[in-house]
Amino acid sequence: MRIAVFGATGRVGSEILRLALEDGHHVKALVRRRKLDEHPNLEMIVGDVKNLADVAATVAGADAVFSAIGTDRTTTLTEAMPLIIASMHANNVRRIITIGTAGILNSRLTPGLLRYRGGDSKRKLTFAAEQHEAVYRLLEETELDWTIVCPTYLPDGEARGDYRIEKDFLPEGGKEITVGDTAHFAYRQLKETEFVRNRAGIAY
Structure with a gap:
């Protein structure tokens, strides 16, 4: 499979990249500078995720797209996503898996609102959400055919495999999920359809 990856140098994105290359997929990754290890199945495109030509070059020829772009107190994510969507439409690519946040899952406390607006989340800063x-x-x-993987508190750590997933909600009592397990679940979505056009809450 040919995969386009955005955010490949980040914590979750680098794990997704590793899993894809280990499985023999061909990956194009858009990076600001060449800081990824060379690999025969990896094509690094040096550019800017906020530049349509660079994004389009990354998506061209792909069968699926991963986005693990962070927020980092910037609007990079919201500036990049319209370009990714446009490039997918132009290249007839339908599948995209993105990493979101548990704040955009449905609230259990206030039906009709998202967690970050409904009082479920204790975070006072809402910019990322x-x-x-x-x-x-x-x-x-x-x-x-989108899936948004929505982890809660995200410490570093390897995949353990004992996580819980719930469609559009955070699993009850869920407090954290490692980077490794978040990447593992997101990568699995290449072959699974249960969460197509849904948010997936993930936690231990």
């Missing part, structure tokens, strides 16, 4: 909600709303309006 607002950015991820904007991406969620963008994808909802498309015909793409």
